Amino acid sequence: xxxxxxxxxxxxxxxxxxxxxxxxxxxxxxxxxxxxxxxxxxxxxxxxxxxxxxxxxxxxxxxxxxxxxxxxxxxxxxxxxxxxxxxxxxxxxxxxxxxxxxxxxxxxxxxxxxxxxxxxxxxxxxxxxxxxxxxxxxxxxxxxxxxxxxxxxxxxxxxxxxxxxxxxxxxxxxxxxxxxxxxxxxxxxxxxxxxxxxxxxxxxxxxxxxxxxxxxxxxxxxxxxxxxxxxxxxxxxxxxxxxxxxxxxxxx
Numbered sequence: 001x002x003x004x005x006x007x008x009x010x011x012x013x014x015x016x017x018x019x020x021x022x023x024x025x026x027x028x029x030x031x032x033x034x035x036x037x038x039x040x041x042x043x044x045x046x047x048x049x050x051x052x053x054x055x056x057x058x059x060x061x062x063x064x065x066x067x068x069x070x071x072x073x074x075x076x077x078x079x080x081x082x083x084x085x086x087x088x089x090x091x092x093x094x095x096x097x098x099x100x101x102x103x104x105x106x107x108x109x110x111x112x113x114x115x116x117x118x119x120x121x122x123x124x125x126x127x128x129x130x131x132x133x134x135x136x137x138x139x140x141x142x143x144x145x146x147x148x149x150x151x152x153x154x155x156x157x158x159x160x161x162x163x164x165x166x167x168x169x170x171x172x173x174x175x176x177x178x179x180x181x182x183x184x185x186x187x188x189x190x191x192x193x194x195x196x197x198x199x200x201x202x203x204x205x206x207x208x209x210x211x212x213x214x215x216x217x218x219x220x221x222x223x224x225x226x227x228x229x230x231x232x233x234x235x236x237x238x239x240x241x242x243x244x245x246x247x248x249x250x251x252x
Contacts, residue, residue: 003249004215005045005222006236007200008229010035011052012081015065018052019227021178022146029230032065037072039229043236045251046076048170048224050101050128054082056144061088063095070096078126084109089116093124101126101170104143107150107157110164117165122197127166129154131187132174139187146174154187155194162195169195170224173203178227180206188218200224208234208242215248 010017010032017029029035032049039047049069051061061082070077079092080101089100100120106113106127116125130142131154139154158169171191173184183204192199198221201214205225214220228234240250 002221003045003251004220004243005200006043006211006239006250007046007048007222007224008035008039008044008236009048009050009202009224009226010069011050011226012062012065013051013053015062017230019178019230022174033068033072035230036069039236040073040075043240043252044075045222046078047073048101049077049079049081049097051081052145056147057082061092063091066092066097067095080126080128085112086115086119089120089124093120099124099126099168101128103128103130104145106161107141107143107152110160113161113164113166117167122165122167125166126168126170127158127161128170128172129157129161130172130174131184133187139190142174146177155190158191158195162197166197168198168200168221170200170202172224176204177202179204180210180228182206182210183214183218183223185213185217188214188220192219198222205234208239211239212243212246212248215243216246 078099141152
């Protein structure tokens with residue numbers, strides 16, 4: 001059985017790691033390179049770095065901060081935010097990223113997924129999806145840092161992403177982001193039932209049980225979280241020991 005991955009997420013704005021709730025009420029946490037080094041040395045399986053305002057501000061991701069974090073890591077590094085072109089992929093991979101995450105630009109130009117997959121391999125292409133349930137009870141795809149609803153149904157977009165060559169999907173529940181009520185199991189299960197590439201759960205972790213529930217009931221491949229790790233509420237090694245006791249395969 002493949003080991004389930006524990007993945008801290010650095011949401012970066014103006015060179016600082018920040019965290020909020022439902023994509024708002026942002027507060028400062030720490031420097032990305034300092035946190036990256038800490039997680040690399042303390043049991044994280046991967047690290048994700050998102051420049052959370054790059055797409056909405058229509059600017060490029062800060063390569064300086066990406067390279068500074070990459071220097072501190074001994075684990076795989078996924079980077080996203082403001083990625084719009086194949087050249088952006090090239091720059092990020094040259095500056096230490098192992099994977100590149102696309103979100104808004106992929107919705108606006110789906111062929112970007114195929115171009116990147118063809119050039120760099122699907123293992124380098126992560127499709128990040130910000131999902132929110134609308135008033136009709138359907139999960140819709142949002143872009144621009146969760147600010148703009150699109151016409152895409154989440155399941156349809158996930159399947160399209162796989163068809164185009166994405167090697168992994170990070171599915172983030174806007175409704176649960178930072179709320180610590182647990183991952184959106186219904187959303188995750190809809191995705192894992194329909195696609196056959198690794199799925200990473202994001203948005204909602206607040207206690208140990210939430211990680212187990214996402215793995216057990218939605219069969220996801222990795223669990224991503226931010227604030228519970230950043231503020232020391234849950235230590236990654238404690239989480240892994242807890243999951244191991246629940247017969248979940250993890251890297252210790």
